[in-house]
């Protein structure tokens with residue numbers, strides 16, 4: 075008789091490139107590299123790499139050639155669009171536009187807003203979500219203060235939307251998971267608030283999509299944006315998916331071939347252009363078919379692996395990191411919504427008496443661990459979390475803040491579907507040893523960064 079299967083099978087790790095890469099240590103010898111900076115860019119899934127390699131000999135122009143390989147590449151490009159739409163649970167009339175990245179997707183949406191649109195965005199957003207909305211004279215941005223709980227986020231948004239004048243177009247932009255704290259935002263509730271007040275909502279899923287299923291219809295959001303390089307598909311493509319109307323009515327993001335259906339000289343010497351009304355309208359130029367196919371391959375691989383198992387395993391890694399860091403009183407985890415708030419595998423912290431750049435440099439040089447330090451392109455959020463004026467890191471070696479004082483920068487550790495337990499275990503051990511014994515090497519500042527003295 076077979077044993078009763080568990081409700082959620084813990085999956086094996088998803089194989090990624092680079093898992094056997096070794097790096098030198100300043101203290102001597104080599105060690106396998108522990109890539110713990112997934113929130114910046116995740117390694118490519120082996121499956122994505124294999125799919126891309128299998129396609130590469132058949133590479134050809136997209137939407138531009140009569141040859142066999144051009145037709146094959148065009149089919150691949152368009153079937154990738156369908157794969158991404160299925161991954162995101164797109165509604166029938168949604169469009170999937172391929173871009174370069176989340177930043178590009180949100181700038182495209184900002185450029186496509188109807189005249190007079192008022193945009194509401196929390197000041198805690200990544201700069202990619204924070205900054206695109208103030209670049210036009212005919213749209214307006216309102217920045218909302220940092221909420222200290224998911225409920226406060228919804229209340230803050232409701233209050234702001236209730237206070238807006240007139241019934242003109244409005245857009246809310248919100249992140250699904252913070253790139254600093256990893257905390258999950260109450261997307262569905264925020265979408266409900268937005269729609270109740272006649273506003274639309276775009277979800278910045280750059281950090282959410284690699285860790286959690288994103289269903290555009292179920293989340294009830296109007297658009298979703300994400301980047302391939304954070305979704306294990308680092309080939310330079312991104313996605314903006316959602317409502318077609320504003321995109322169809324807007325000027326093409328770039329003017330050029332592919333976006334135009336018909337171009338003719340006018341009698342007065344100018345040109346008349348008929349633009350596409352499909353996603354092609356905003357995809358002028360030869361598209362990045364390899365990047366797009368890589369995203370589709372990653373979507374397929376994650377769906378087939380199953381998010382239940384991926385989330386369950388990631389929770390185990392998060393618990394390991396949190397429990398380990400909790401044993402070091404000098405470490406303070408950064409959080410908006412409280413330490414126990416649900417989150418993805420992204421955690422930021424400061425270490426009393428340490429310069430964050432120095433700490434990150436020692437993790438790399440002495441333990442072969444790659445993390446990120448700094449302000450993570452979210453300066454206003456860091457200002458709130460650190461309760462200080464974020465700045466360039468201080469002189470290496472000297473703590474940027476004395477013990478008990480406020481730090482000016484932070485350290486971020488992040489991981490995902492390709493992270494073995496050993497990487498987070500090594501990270502926790504390294505933090506404990508560095509805090510207890512100090513760095514074993516000397517470091518100096520070079521171009522504003524800490525580097526080991528050679």
Ligand code: PLP
Nearest residue numbers: 175176177200202253280281301
């Ligand atoms: N949004 C969030 C939450 C992010 O974490 C990032 C990148 O770190 C971005 C947007 C921008 O992504 P990209 O650099 O791929 O455009």
